[in-house]
Amino acid sequence: MKRTPVSTALGISYPVLQAGLPWVSNPELVAAVSNAGGLGVLHPTSGFEPGGDPVADLHAVVRHVQRLTQKPFGVSFHLPHPQIEQLIEAAAQEGINIAITYGGSPALYTGALKDHGMTVIHQITTVRHARGAEAQGVDMVIAEGFEGGGLRGADKVSTMVLVPQVVGSIAIPVIASGGIVDSRGYVAAAALGAMGVQMGSRFVATKECISHQIYKTAMVAAIDSGTVVVGGDKWPTRILKQGLAMQMKESGLDSGDDPAAWEQELGIDRTRAAFIDGDFESGIAYTGAGAGLISEILTVQEVFKDLVDGSHSLARKLV
Ligand SMILES: Cc1cc2nc3c(=O)[nH]c(=O)nc-3n(C[C@H](O)[C@H](O)[C@H](O)COP(=O)(O)O)c2cc1C
Incomplete structure (x- = not known):
């Protein structure tokens, strides 16, 4: 441009x-x-x-x-x-x-x-x-x-x-x-x-x-279908398919109409463990579908x- x-x-x-x-x-x-x-x-x-x-x-x-x-x-x-x-x-x-x-x-x-x-x-x-x-x-x-x-x-x-x-x-x-x-x-x-x-x-x-090396490496490894959207119709949230995210996918996690429920399940307190500590079991990693293009x-x-x-x-x- x-x-x-x-x-x-x-x-x-x-x-x-x-x-x-x-x-x-x-x-x-x-x-x-x-x-x-x-x-x-x-x-x-x-x-x-x-x-x-x-x-x-x-x-x-x-x-x-x-x-x-x-x-x-x-x-x-x-x-x-x-x-x-x-x-x-x-x-x-x-x-x-x-x-x-x-x-x-x-x-x-x-x-x-x-x-x-x-x-x-x-x-x-x-x-x-x-x-x-x-x-x-x-x-x-x-x-x-x-x-x-x-x-x-x-x-x-x-x-x-x-x-x-x-x-x-x-x-x-x-x-x-x-x-x-x-x-x-x-x-x-x-x-x-x-x-x-x-x-x-x-x-x-x-x-x-400053993001954890495990998070960066997982992003590089992600393929076109490497992310999943959870949170339901009202609060769709795209995250990397890893650990806790897979459980959320399977449970069909839906935060309903309630912003507080979204904040608790998918808000920024949930992200820190994944972003900073590389812990995908207790944290979730926000990631775009374009991760499949990051090599x-x-x-x-x-x-x-x-x-x-x-x-x-x-x-x-x-x-
Ligand atoms: C690590 C990360 C954290 C983000 N946190 C938020 C957030 O807290 N609230 C929000 O509205 N969007 C958030 N976003 C979305 C970004 O503001 C931006 O819309 C998005 O990254 C653009 O798409 P891309 O990831 O494909 O480049 C986040 C995205 C990433 C990758």
């Missing part, structure tokens, strides 16, 4: 965002992505133990990234977080000017984020939500298809059909996400009308990511080299 309104607005060289991932968006990963020309994104849990003070942790982790890069980076905000207002305040105090929001309505906090001078990018999974987010004044949306890792949209719309419909429905820039792991996905996203991409799973399987643990720089060089040669083949 050439320079797009996404890269221009965010002050980055390539319109490639690293998804803000609980526990594993460690400062070294975030800084490596930003230093490679993309946008690294911190998650307030990045690199911390559970049970700490998320606001103090966010201050510390932002300062850590600032020591590792002069380039722009963002912070991911889970909108239903009980301390969301303090987290926004903390990010603003540290000079963060790019916010990625998810998991709730953009009606409540977009104004507050913009009052702090932040560019707001909201994650959506349907055209209806994209229109709603645009009406609330967000600057860009990330259209998240069903292929991606972790919690997915209840309507289960795939990236291939979601992105062009969202692009055709709103005027603000659309960033494609879900199943994008290499230059083929990057070029395909551009062809669908996206002005950037967001990638999660690919960045977990990099040398700079090596790369450095972040190598991921970007493939995206940039690979997309040039693909573009030459296509025209």
